[in-house]
Amino acid sequence: MGASGSSPKDELRGAAAELETFSAATPFDVHSFEQALNAWLEPWHMECTPPWLVGWYNDSREKNAGGEQRIPADDGAVAFAICSVPSYLDVVVEHYARSRPDGNFIHAATNEIMERLQQKLPSELEVLLVNTDVGPPHYHVQTIGAICGRDQHIEAVDVPDDEWKEELQDDLEDTRDPKMWGADSEMLRKIFGVNVHPTYGGWYAYRILLVLRSVNNTSLAESLVQPAPHRFVEKEDAKRILREYNLQHEFCLWRDLTDQHPSRHRYSPEEYLYFTEQKAAKRKRFLEFKIANYAEVPPLRG
Numbered sequence: 115m116g117a118s119g120s121s122p123k124d125e126l127r128g129a130a131a132e133l134e135t136f137s138a139a140t141p142f143d144v145h146s147f148e149q150a151l152n153a154w155l156e157p158w159h160m161e162c163t164p165p166w167l168v169g170w171y172n173d174s175r176e177k178n179a180g181g182e183q184r185i186p187a188d189d190g191a192v193a194f195a196i197c198s199v200p201s202y203l204d205v206v207v208e209h210y211a212r213s214r215p216d217g218n219f220i221h222a223a224t225n226e227i228m229e230r231l232q233q234k235l236p237s238e239l240e241v242l243l244v245n246t247d248v249g250p251p252h253y254h255v256q257t258i259g260a261i262c263g264r265d266q267h268i269e270a271v272d273v274p275d276d277e278w279k280e281e282l283q284d285d286l287e288d289t290r291d292p293k294m295w296g297a298d299s300e301m302l303r304k305i306f307g308v309n310v311h312p313t314y315g316g317w318y319a320y321r322i323l324l325v326l327r328s329v330n331n332t333s334l335a336e337s338l339v340q341p342a343p344h345r346f347v348e349k350e351d352a353k354r355i356l357r358e359y360n361l362q363h364e365f366c367l368w369r370d371l372t373d374q375h376p377s378r379h380r381y382s383p384e385e386y387l388y389f390t391e392q393k394a395a396k397r398k399r400f401l402e403f404k405i406a407n408y409a410e411v412p413p414l415r416g
């Protein structure tokens with residue numbers, strides 16, 4: 115119990131309830147908003163990034179990708195990305211019990227959370243909500259994580275070891291199936307960049323983009339300043355993470371930050387098997403088995 119007699123759970127619920135009270139009036143307290151958003155997301159096993167400006171993202175896409183995947187909002191608009199963290203599978207199972215979706219069970223669960231969030235947020239904030247796993251358009255979520263200082267983006271150019279790079283590219287060309295990747299050698303040899311989080315390593319996933327189109331940097335109580343990029347991954351770990359992510363991502367070794375990665379910051383064994391399962395029919399069987407244990411249809415978490 116806190117000093118006022120309320121439990122931490124009550125306090126969390128109280129902070130989450132504040133989400134409905136924000137107005138676009140100046141000055142907008144973006145850090146209280148972030149707190150309220152995280153409190154509302156917590157029961158869904160989700161977290162938001164720190165707030166960032168659409169212009170930081172669009173500038174980075176200009177510099178690194180010829181301006182592709184720009185976010186269609188003012189450069190001054192304030193935004194967040196929302197990630198799922200370990201235990202999100204419980205939310206997917208509960209959504210399945212309520213709605214029995216046909217298509218992608220994870221996307222459907224995320225869509226339900228987006229609908230709830232849309233209802234909670236005052237319309238005067240002119241909210242743009244996008245499920246970032248479902249495109250087009252695809253906004254480049256790894257760029258979002260990097261520009262707001264939530265995690266570290268690692269590209270092969272960050273590893274100054276040509277021999278390591280050549281060897282990985284040879285292995286990729288030998289193992290990538292041209293039926294999926296095409297015959298173009300450049301594509302077969304491409305090393306994709308990856309993001310890692312200081313706590314979760316790779317055991318999290320970007321799910322939602324949230325832009326508050328009527329809130330901009332000049333209307334904030336304390337204007338936002340872009341943080342310096344994170345640099346916490348050791349060189350040998352960066353090599354391992356890039357290699358594992360590109361060559362055999364299904365073993366999820368790329369998700370561990372170091373060889374000491376704590377298991378409480380990993381997916382559960384069930385989540386590991388579910389998220390790496392390719393067959394939709396088998397995923398569906400798993401969900402059916404799970405909900406067979408439910409005594410009643412689970413209520414919404416927020």
Ligand code: B12
Binds near residue numbers: 182267316319321
């Ligand atoms: C399309 C897609 C794929 C495609 C293509 C891969 C790709 N990276 O494009 C396929 C189907 C192969 C794929 C596979 C996987 N994916 Co995928 N995929 C996406 C998706 C939906 C879009 C990515 C995109 O638009 N790429 C555009 C191309 C052009 O990007 P690119 O080739 O990486 O090149 C860009 C970067 O290099 C960048 N760049 C260059 N220099 C710099 C410098 C800096 C500082 C920065 C920030 C950026 C940057 O600019 C380039 C041009 O755009 C994203 C989600 C999203 N909305 O972003 C997830 C995403 C990238 N995938 C993800 C994952 C986990 C996977 C898998 C492991 C499968 C899985 N879901 O478990 C596999 C493994 C990938 C592999 N072995 O290659 C995660 C990565 C998480 C992370 N921690 O980084 C994402 C972010 C999804 C998520 N929900 O979180 N994926």
